[in-house]
Amino acid sequence: MRFDVLEPRSVQEAVDLLAARPEERRVVAGGTALIVFLKERAYTPEALVSLHRVPGLSGVEPEDGGLRIGAMTRLADVHRDARVRAECPVLAEATRVVANARIRAVATLGGNLCHADYHSDPPGVLLALGARVQVRGPAGERDIPIAEFYRDFYETSLRPGEIAVAIRIPGSPLARTGVYQRHMYSARDDWPCLGVTALAEVDETCRTLRLALAGVANRPLRLTWVEEQAVGRRADAALAAALADLAAEGVDPISDLKGPDWYKKEMVRVCVAEAIERAFERARPAGRRE
Amino acid sequence: MTRRVVTLTVNGRTHALELEPWRLLLDVLRRELKLYGAREGCGAGVCGACTVLCDGRPVSSCIMLAIHADGCAITTIEGLARDGQLHPLQQAFLEHPAFQCGFCTPGMIMAAKALLDQNPAPSDEEIVEHMQGNLCRCTDYTGILAAVRAVRDHPGLASRGARSA
Numbered sequence: 001m002r003f004d005v006l007e008p009r010s011v012q013e014a015v016d017l018l019a020a021r022p023e024e025r026r027v028v029a030g031g032t033a034l035i036v037f038l039k040e041r042a043y044t045p046e047a048l049v050s051l052h053r054v055p056g057l058s059g060v061e062p063e064d065g066g067l068r069i070g071a072m073t074r075l076a077d078v079h080r081d082a083r084v085r086a087e088c089p090v091l092a093e094a095t096r097v098v099a100n101a102r103i104r105a106v107a108t109l110g111g112n113l114c115h116a117d118y119h120s121d122p123p124g125v126l127l128a129l130g131a132r133v134q135v136r137g138p139a140g141e142r143d144i145p146i147a148e149f150y151r152d153f154y155e156t157s158l159r160p161g162e163i164a165v166a167i168r169i170p171g172s173p174l175a176r177t178g179v180y181q182r183h184m185y186s187a188r189d190d191w192p193c194l195g196v197t198a199l200a201e202v203d204e205t206c207r208t209l210r211l212a213l214a215g216v217a218n219r220p221l222r223l224t225w226v227e228e229q230a231v232g233r234r235a236d237a238a239l240a241a242a243l244a245d246l247a248a249e250g251v252d253p254i255s256d257l258k259g260p261d262w263y264k265k266e267m268v269r270v271c272v273a274e275a276i277e278r279a280f281e282r283a284r285p286a287g288r289r290e
Numbered sequence: 291m292t293r294r295v296v297t298l299t300v301n302g303r304t305h306a307l308e309l310e311p312w313r314l315l316l317d318v319l320r321r322e323l324k325l326y327g328a329r330e331g332c333g334a335g336v337c338g339a340c341t342v343l344c345d346g347r348p349v350s351s352c353i354m355l356a357i358h359a360d361g362c363a364i365t366t367i368e369g370l371a372r373d374g375q376l377h378p379l380q381q382a383f384l385e386h387p388a389f390q391c392g393f394c395t396p397g398m399i400m401a402a403k404a405l406l407d408q409n410p411a412p413s414d415e416e417i418v419e420h421m422q423g424n425l426c427r428c429t430d431y432t433g434i435l436a437a438v439r440a441v442r443d444h445p446g447l448a449s450r451g452a453r454s455a
Contacts, residue, residue, distance in 0.1 A: 004291050005311035005357050028355070035314070035353040036334045052358050076347070100423020101401065103335055105347040106354065189336070189423045 001038050004047035008054060011136050011165055017049050019138045019161030025049050027163055029072055029111030032103045057110075057165060060084055065171030068134075071110025071164045075122075076101070078109050088169060090178030090197065094125040097182060100189040110164040113146075116154045116219070119191040119258065123150070124214035125180050127222055128197040131169045137162030150219030174199040174210060177282040183271045185259070191215070193258035196271045198279035206235040206280065209243070211272065216253040216264055223247050226272075235280040237273075244273035296360045300325070301369030307356075315359050316340045316351035319366060327367035327396040331425070338424030341397035341404075342366045348404035367396035370403070378444070379403055382437035390429040398424050402438045411442060 006025070008014040018025050024046035028034050031050075037043050051057060057072035060081045067088060069078060078084055079096040098104055098112065098121050112122050113133060123146065132143040138161045149156055158164070169175065178199035182192035195214035201207040209230035211223040226247045233239050253264035293308045300323060307322055319325045319342065328351055331339030335350035342351045343365040370377035379399045382388070389395040398421070405412055405420045412420065417438050426434060 001312055002291070002310070003312050005294075005355065007357070031355055031358065032335055032350070032353055035355065039333060039353075048355075050355070050357065099335070100338070101404070101420050102338065102341060102348045102350045102423060105344075106349050187422065188419075 001041075003038070003045055006047050006049045007052070008049065011054055011057070011163065014049055014051060014054055014163055015136055015138060015161055017047075018163065021046065022160035027051065027114070029108040029114075030074065030106040031111075032099075032107040033111065033115045033117070051163070058108075063168060066175075067169045067171075069109055069167045069169070071113075071166055072108045073110075075104040075107050075109060075112065079104070086176075087171070088129070088175040090175065090180050090199065091122065091125055091129070091169070093180045094121040094195070094197075097121055097188070109167055113149065113167065114156055114158065114164050116150055116156050117191070118153055118218055118220070119193075119195065119215035119256075121180070121182065121192065121195050121214065124195050124212040124220040125178075125197045126167065126169070127220045128178070128199050128210040128212040129169050129172070129175055130210075131167055133164050134166040134168055135162045136165050141165075143168065146220075147222065153218045173201055173283075174208065177279065178210075179275050179279045179282060181271065181275050181278070183267050191258060194264060194267055194271055196268075196275040198272070198275040200230075200235070200276070200279040200283040202235045202280050202283040203285065204234065205232050206230045206239065207232075209276070209279075211243075211247065211276070213247075213251070213268065213272075215256075215258060216251050216268065218254070221251070223250065223272075225250055230276075235284070237277050240273045240276035240280065243276055244269050244271075247272040294357060294360075296356050298356070298359055298362065298364055300364045301366060309356055311355075311357060313356045314352060315342070315344075315349070315354040315356045315364075318356045319351060319364070325366050325368050328400075329393055329396065331393070331397075336423075336425070337394070338397040338401055339394050341400040341424065343400060343404055346404070346407060348401050365400070365403075367399060370399070377403075378441045379406075379437065382440045383434070386433045386437040386440065388429065388433040388437040389426075393428075394424060394426045398426065398434055402441070405438070406441060414439065417442070 026045045028048040058070045075095045079092045127146045183194040197212040199210040209227045213221045248269035253261045255261045329339040331337035335353045340352040
């Protein structure tokens with residue numbers, strides 16, 4: 001494992017260094033995922049472009065009624081952030097359970113997204129939240145919706161020379177009451193077999209439902225066909241179970257070390273029902289608990 | 291490839307080290323500074339045997355670039371005892387007993403120290419949640435958890451620990 005480490009002092013310098021030789025260079029943030037890949041010789045870059053000396057890439061700020069989280073904000077700092085906890089507790093939940101305390105102390109939210117691990121926890125939550133990744137590249141700045149950010153296993157739609165600088169989460173009542181839960185059959189610091197995000201707006205009936213799954217496909221999956229069937233129906237356990245059947249019938253899970261396809265399909269049924277029911281319960285106006 | 295000067299303050303002593311850019315923190319601690327407490331277990335950030343504190347945060351030194359620790363205060367297991375007096379966590383690990391072969395022990399103790407420094411009164415559940423990223427393959431976890439709870443439950447010991455590191 002031999003490579004140079006370039007240490008730009010600004011985003012523009014980082015973009016220039018990366019764009020100069022995009023095939024031979026890789027961006028490193030915390031490095032908790034990348035270094036493991038380098039040790040395994042999965043990548044053999046000539047140099048890493050480290051963002052650790054670039055100022056202004058960390059922290060959580062309010063933006064247009066929502067949140068803007070710097071790409072270099074560590075996962076531990078995301079889940080401990082008072083604003084994230086108050087306005088987007090579902091993201092606090094998802095960042096609190098990634099890997100172990102040592103990884104969360106070093107890994108960053110931007111690094112987590114760009115690593116594009118299909119069973120990681122935060123991407124599915126950010127997909128359901130309708131978040132966007134703010135990127136800077138040789139052609140300037142643009143926002144990529146999370147729904148378009150993932151291409152394939154460990155592949156994003158970042159163009160050569162582009163760097164993620166922040167994650168933008170739109171303000172929404174859905175973000176305040178959402179549920180993230182994982183299905184594990186191994187140790188808690190492992191990747192989940194399934195990660196389920198359910199966000200709901202509820203009065204008597206379900207007004208909005210957003211549902212995303214991690215661990216079933218090559219990238220986080222939004223279950224729009226289930227979401228559409230929820231609207232206007234009485235938000236109760238029976239609906240949650242019916243929707244979970246739709247979810248299970250509609251997914252074609254991949255088999256991996258966390259479980260075979262048939263097992264995941266059945267667990268989608270179980271976990272989605274539970275997550276939707278919890279989301280309905282959390283979203284119900286006070287005094288209308290069932 | 292040009293070497294870099296990386297400055298690490300390890301257990302209170304500052305070292306300016308000239309290193310190749312790809313060097314990992316664990317490797318530097320062991321080979322350059324001859325601190326053998328942190329070990330390479332899995333080499334992938336999973337087992338916790340290489341846990342050290344970097345500005346108070348627990349990190350897997352086996353997957354951390356030394357360059358990324360430049361300017362940081364690093365605490366290793368060797369930095370806990372003071373004047374021949376064991377740190378309360380070390381004492382508690384001996385008393386319970388919380389180890390057998392000892393390979394995971396430095397990492398376990400550093401992980402526990404990170405938790406108690408940040409949250410002196412964690413619940414039993416919080417202790418389990420925090421410590422679950424450190425693996426032990428030969429003792430049992432009950433002794434390890436009991437040792438951590440013991441230090442939490444004896445504020446006298448805990449405050450002595452806070453002073454000593």
